[in-house]
Amino acid sequence: MRNTEQSTPVQYSKKLLTAMIRLWFAGAVFGMVFAAVQLVLSVLIPEGGLQMAVSADAVLYYIGIPMTGGTVGYLLKSAVENREKIQHSHFDSGYEPP
Numbered sequence: 840m841r842n843t844e845q846s847t848p849v850q851y852s853k854k855l856l857t858a859m860i861r862l863w864f865a866g867a868v869f870g871m872v873f874a875a876v877q878l879v880l881s882v883l884i885p886e887g888g889l890q891m892a893v894s895a896d897a898v899l900y901y902i903g904i905p906m907t908g909g910t911v912g913y914l915l916k917s918a919v920e921n922r923e924k925i926q927h928s929h930f931d932s933g934y935e936p937p
Contacts, residue, residue: 867898870898870901871898873898
């Protein structure tokens, strides 16, 4: 029989994280397509018509900032987990630091 108390929070966090990542990718793709359409329309439409400003800054910030935060967050999480694993392995093996 499975222990549902331990598996439920882990599964919930995995599902939530997966949904957030998929939403982020969808937003990044939408932003890149939107910037490409703006670029094409600004070239095709003459000066007297609709003028569109093409800027990739917002899309690049949308992609870059969460990637930076996600990378730093993952590294911190890994460091804490590894520290706990090392401490628990010392306690389990009977090792006592000098």
